[in-house]
Amino acid sequence: MQRILSTALPAHIGETVRLAGWVHRRRSLKSVAFLILRDAAGLAQVVVSEQAARARLEELPEETTVRVVGTVTANPSAPGGVEVTSPVIEALGDPAEPPPFDLYRPDLNVSLPVLLDHAPVALRHPKLAAVHRVGAAAVAGFRTALEEMSFVEIHTPKIVGTATESGANVFELDYFGRPAYLAQSPQLYKQIMVGVFERVYEVGPVFRAEPSDTARHLASYTSLDAEMGFVDDHRDVVAACHATVGGMLAAIRDLAGPSLDLLGVTMPALPREPLVVHFSDVLEMIGTATGQDVSAEPDLAPAHERWLGEWALREHGSDFVFVEGYPTAHRAFYTHPDPARPGYSRAIDLIFRGLELVSGGQRLHRYGDYVRALTARGESDLSAYAGYLDAMRHGMPPHGGFAFGLERFLARLLDVPNIRQVTLFPRDLHRLSP
Ligand code: AMO
Secondary structure, eight states: OOBOOGGGGGGGTTSEEEEEEEEEEEEEOSSOEEEEEEOSSOEEEEEEOSHHHHHHHHTOOTTOEEEEEEEEEEOTTSGGGEEEEEEEEEESOOOSSOOSSOTTSSSOOOOHHHHHHTHHHHTTSHHHHHHHHHHHHHHHHHHHHHHHTTOEEOOOOSEESSOSSOSTTOOEEEETTEEEEEOSOSHHHHHHHHHHHSEEEEEEEEEOOOOOOOTTOOSEEEEEEEEEESOSSHHHHHHHHHHHHHHHHHHHHHHOHHHHHHHTOOOOOOOSSOOEEEHHHHHHHHHHHHOOOOTTOSSOOHHHHHHHHHHHHHHHOOSEEEEEOOBGGGSOTTBOBOTTSTTBBSEEEEEETTEEEEEEEEBOOOHHHHHHHHHHTTOOOGGGGHHHHHHHHTOOOSEEEEEEEHHHHHHHHTTOSOGGGGOSSOOOSSOOOO
């Protein structure tokens, strides 16, 4: 007999079926006992009436893996309107000890450090599992949206010879006796690959030796990257990024509906056309609104981003707002300056509910510009960039791209204050296991 999932039970009323999963909860009443079985799809109520079977159920601690063969019976008062009766329950293992907390409670009321210490078990809680189902749907949507726009998926090295974003926060490692680094982003490789495919994307881990202990930084996170050739300017990048966000939200609605319901998620408002404001206008608005002199700020501080998020929602009904034109000196060397506004660039960020979610923009594409930009930033030995500069030397189109942090996306979408709450096994200053 083939196994079915708990959610398929209503289609099998009157039939004998086989289920498998975990003992989520046992409840014993006077004349009957209940086994709540948890599988990948959800929960199923199994009713045990026979005396000997009830005694055997008593012996199965929570989280025992079991196989159940029984009859599907309609019962309007059972969860989902069905239950499994006259079951034969077979234990598939014998847990060494019960879980450190009650996974059957609607919420795991434990502190974040306890939860993270016990992540391998805590993640089985339906609400925590739901977080990562939403994450999986978001990534599926990212891929689909970009495939529909003719982007090609690539996989670039995670052990590299050059720091990409800044020299400061790289993890160095010993590579057969030579220094090497864990990739901070696929930036240089995704640009090189524009020379091959014009449009590329990558989903993969990146590594940042972040010395700061904040609620929005991890030492390793999942970067959703895209890069595209033959752009007119950064506004083409904004348009592609906006369409990608739309695709991610649609996929989440389509693929993760039950998880959204379980978590009580309010889906964000994404306007039809992207909302874009210039960096200098943001500073001016903040100055006017708060009375602070922020006119010389080189970047947006977290408090400025929060202010902007509130403004976008209040004034434009949008949970997303693009900022364009960040000062060139504060962005990476590959950033394209804005020819019309000295000092400002064609770099963009996307702020989602008051948090920077995406960085990107138009890049330099002429070899000579790269040599000048790297030299101006004190890079005396350009040989470290030889492969990258090779692509630039042999003809690159005007291009640009963007990168999302998946965990930041989930944190804002699910409205949790700390990015670690939506990260499977977070890595930070203090945590290297589990
Ligand atoms: P950036 O360094 O801004 O840009 O990173 C892009 C996005 O990644 C997320 N992010 C992080 N998430 C968790 N922990 C961190 N330590 C962390 N650092 C960054 C943020 C951020 O917006 N190469 C460029 C992208 C590009 O220009 O295409 C880059 O990596 O959501």
